Amino acid sequence: MNQTSFIIWGVMLLIWCAMRYPAMRRARRQKTRVDNRTVLDISLLTLCVFGLVVMPIVWRLGVLSDLADRGQSWILLILGVVTGAAFLWLFRRSHKDLGRNWSVTLEVREGHQLVTGGVYAYVRHPMYASFFLWGLAQAFLIPNWIAGLAGLAAVLALYAVRQSREEAMMRQTFGVEYDAYCCRTRRLIPKIF
Ligand code: SAH
Numbered sequence: 001m002n003q004t005s006f007i008i009w010g011v012m013l014l015i016w017c018a019m020r021y022p023a024m025r026r027a028r029r030q031k032t033r034v035d036n037r038t039v040l041d042i043s044l045l046t047l048c049v050f051g052l053v054v055m056p057i058v059w060r061l062g063v064l065s066d067l068a069d070r071g072q073s074w075i076l077l078i079l080g081v082v083t084g085a086a087f088l089w090l091f092r093r094s095h096k097d098l099g100r101n102w103s104v105t106l107e108v109r110e111g112h113q114l115v116t117g118g119v120y121a122y123v124r125h126p127m128y129a130s131f132f133l134w135g136l137a138q139a140f141l142i143p144n145w146i147a148g149l150a151g152l153a154a155v156l157a158l159y160a161v162r163q164s165r166e167e168a169m170m171r172q173t174f175g176v177e178y179d180a181y182c183c184r185t186r187r188l189i190p191k192i193f
Contacts, residue, residue, distance in 0.1 A: 001072045002143055005080065006060050009141045012084040013053065016134070019092055027103055034108035036169055041105050044158040051154030052134060059147035072143040080140030087133035093119045094126040102127075106166055114174045116181050122190040124181070125163065129188045131155045163187065 058064065095102060097118030101109060119126040135152030142148040170178045186193055 001074075001077065005072055005077055005141045005143060006056070008077070008081060008084065009056055009138060012088065012134075012137060012141075015088055016091065019088070019095065023095055023102055024104070026100070030100060031110040032103070032107045033110050033112065034169065034173070036106035036165065040161060044154075044161055045104065048131075048151075048154045048158055051150040051152075052131075052138065055147040055150035056138060056142045059142060059144045064144060064146060068145040070143050070145060070148075076140045076143075080137050083133050083140060084137035087130050087137055090119065090126055090130035090133060094130060098127070106162065106169055108169065108173050112173065114170070114177055114181065120185075122185065124167070124185050124187050125159075128155070128159050128163070132159075132188065 097120055098115055101112055101115055103109065123129060132152070132155055135149075135155045138151040139148045167178075167182070174181075
């Protein structure tokens, strides 16, 4: 069952790469008006690659030996598939809704528009919410406490640092329009948080 879990995790990662690649290519051609990228930002993104991609592979290669392994069950595997499907759906939706306004780090584009429709009508950070779902799916699918939880820990660190800086940048750019948007939305979970 460990192998099945790992294969499902791998398929989820490949689908994510196929979705992200075209946006990365398009973003490279776009002009930036404000660039708030910092060394901390880049370090946290690297940490996410480590937690969400490298750690499960490290576990599968047996580098951790049996350290912190846990048993796998069908229930956890099914939960992993359901959470993984929710992650991919939300990730795709938020990318579509954000369109040309997306950037991997904190940037404001030339002609940047505030998106308040689609999934952004419910929460301000649906893409970060989708990364939390990815981390959760990994925790269900990878039966090792360290490699399984590494993704969630990395996403949490990225979100904790980024969320307030990103909102400050958006407020500076869009002023009262962004304030009004904040009043009618939550950050990650509609109507709750
Ligand atoms: N925090 C959002 C977006 C992540 S991508 C989410 O989780 O879905 C990060 C970039 O998106 C930021 O650099 C910012 O320029 C842009 N951005 C964030 N929210 C936006 C919005 N509502 N409308 C337009 N651009 C937005």
